[in-house]
Amino acid sequence: MLENAIKALTQILSPPMRSILWRSIGLALLLVFGVAIALQRLLSFFANSGETWLETTLGPNSHTSLEALSWVLSISSLFGILFGGFLLMPAITSLVASFFVDEVAQHVESDRYPTDPPGTALPFLRAITEGSRTALLAVLVYLFASPFVLFAGAGFLIFFLATAWLLGREYFLLAAMRFRLPGDARALRKENASTIFAAGALIAGFCSIPIVNLATPIFGMAFMVHMHKQLSAPPSRTAIQPAGFLEGR
Numbered sequence: 001m002l003e004n005a006i007k008a009l010t011q012i013l014s015p016p017m018r019s020i021l022w023r024s025i026g027l028a029l030l031l032v033f034g035v036a037i038a039l040q041r042l043l044s045f046f047a048n049s050g051e052t053w054l055e056t057t058l059g060p061n062s063h064t065s066l067e068a069l070s071w072v073l074s075i076s077s078l079f080g081i082l083f084g085g086f087l088l089m090p091a092i093t094s095l096v097a098s099f100f101v102d103e104v105a106q107h108v109e110s111d112r113y114p115t116d117p118p119g120t121a122l123p124f125l126r127a128i129t130e131g132s133r134t135a136l137l138a139v140l141v142y143l144f145a146s147p148f149v150l151f152a153g154a155g156f157l158i159f160f161l162a163t164a165w166l167l168g169r170e171y172f173l174l175a176a177m178r179f180r181l182p183g184d185a186r187a188l189r190k191e192n193a194s195t196i197f198a199a200g201a202l203i204a205g206f207c208s209i210p211i212v213n214l215a216t217p218i219f220g221m222a223f224m225v226h227m228h229k230q231l232s233a234p235p236s237r238t239a240i241q242p243a244g245f246l247e248g249r
Helices: 002-012 015-058 060-087 089-112 124-148 154-176 182-191 193-207 212-232
Strands: none
Touching: 002 015, 002 089, 002 193, 002 212, 015 089, 015 212, 089 124, 089 154, 089 193, 089 212, 124 154, 154 182, 154 193, 154 212, 182 193, 193 212
């Protein structure tokens, strides 16, 4: 597994993959800023509405105090948006991955497995559906884990474990469905659930590194192409010979 992760890391920096990497980073940044602006506008609306309501309720003498409180809340909301953007990176990168799944897989397959039959490109709608579903689940996990963040980091642990499962599931299915029907891809994932979860933990760890995590879609997809090849490989001939095979020769 570590060998496959190293292969993926070296490949995302190779010249053929740089164009995909920069486009992936650009789309991820666009989504991050879009989410941040939307959250800022939403929080500003609630802050202004709340300040107006409180001033009407408490009277004009409370104006100065409410102005100071609004300023403190604005600063706090800025840090909250930055922190929220960091936690939402798994959702954002899941959505980004669906746009580049086939380009990344084709490069990895042609570079490392040139003699194997190439995979079939996923229908764009299916790729987007898988990415959107994982992104939505990641947001739900974030909302569920947020109240537990203050309790000895329990929220972070819940979030990391759930992210490992989600990202491992998504990237493996995207890689496997290039060669298998969706039902067969899911069956293979279930047969190797612990291995794919461990691989997902590596992707989740990569996704937790600021700045570097912008490359998560490329790393995750390249990594799972290697993992799918490994899990799909037939057992070696020597491993399936009867116990007395060599002795009888």
